[in-house]
Amino acid sequence: MPEWSCACCGRYRVSVELVRGRYRYRLVHRYPRQFGGGKNVLGEVGSVTELEELLRRRTSLTLADLREAA
Template identity: 70%
Template structure:
């Protein structure tokens, strides 16, 4: 599984998983520890175009703002 994070704050993450021969992109927003931490899954999509639409709808970041997590 690979994961991409935003460069601004690191709280917006996109994971890419291969499930039954298909890629699934999952958008997650991570809460800071001072607010209890945890992950909020905002959606799962099957294509990059759908991922871009999901990012536009739920987050202030775009595909260009994401980079591979170390």
């Protein structure tokens, strides 16, 4: 499954899944280990345009801030 993370801190990640023939983009915030780890799903959308809107609403990131996760 492809995944992208923010270039600044790596805490925000976007994953892409194929569900019933359609792609779903999921935005997740990951907590550092010192704060107990874990993740919080901030939203899930069905298009890149909706993903851009979700990023703008929930974070200070844009699509240009995302890099492929290692």
